[in-house]
Amino acid sequence: MSTRGMRSDAVNKGGANSMTSEQREIFSEIYIDNWPKLLRYAKANKWCAGVAEELVQDTFHDAWSKFGELSDHENIGGWLMLTLKNKMRNYIRSRQRDVKLFAEYLDRPEDIAAPDNFVNKIITVNALSTIQKFICDNFKDDDVVLFQRVIVDGKSHKDAAEELGITVWASQKRIERMRKKIKEEFPDF
Incomplete structure (x- = not known):
């Protein structure tokens, strides 16, 4: 099932807490279709390889809580990839800052x-x-x-x-x- 062009009645702007079974099914398909690609991308980065699964899981957590925004997006895979890239960038910054500051002390x-x-x-x-x-x-x-x-x-x-x-x-x-x-x-x- 393609998630592009979803029926508007299948999307609930209220977030993940009020998702219908149809929305949960759509989200599951998004998850299954995109998880491997996102995980490969995160593991390819030497700084993020050890935490790749956590970063991808956090990406899907954001997707779950922003399902209305995600489902309206014309490029769901692109939305997920951009979210993952931002999480990776933040992780790398945080990691570099921690290492630098800890080493200084x-x-x-x-x-x-x-x-x-x-x-x-x-x-x-x-x-x-x-x-x-x-x-x-x-x-x-x-x-x-x-x-x-x-x-x-x-x-x-x-x-x-x-x-x-x-x-x-x-x-x-x-x-x-x-x-x-x-x-x-x-x-x-």
Whole structure:
């Protein structure tokens, strides 16, 4: 079924919460038709390869919540691709900013080179940087390891969550809370 030229009565401007079964079916077809192409595109970018699935899923989340706008668009695939490109661009900017700012606060970047021994290594080093001390003093060991995996190593929330035995949502919320605390203490971070 082609989604171009959808019947106007099949589209509800109210968003995803009030979608009819016909609209859900249309959305499912859009999802099935476009998921592989978007995923290939995201994986092709070296900066986004590890989080490609999350970025594509976020793209479809936006499509779901803006179904009225999406269904009126004459090039649905183009709308999805542009949304994905924007998400990738934002992810890359955020990742580069995190790496740059975190590196600026580290006195000894080699202290975090061995992720498996990160917590022990960071605690036993004599000359801890200010931010390292703050992280060790204010967060549980699991949170420190999660921070290392997602922010420093650039792993996806999905991979980090699987490794630590938590949900993706828990990983995202923990990082969000940690960033907020760190930002309060270090406004440039």
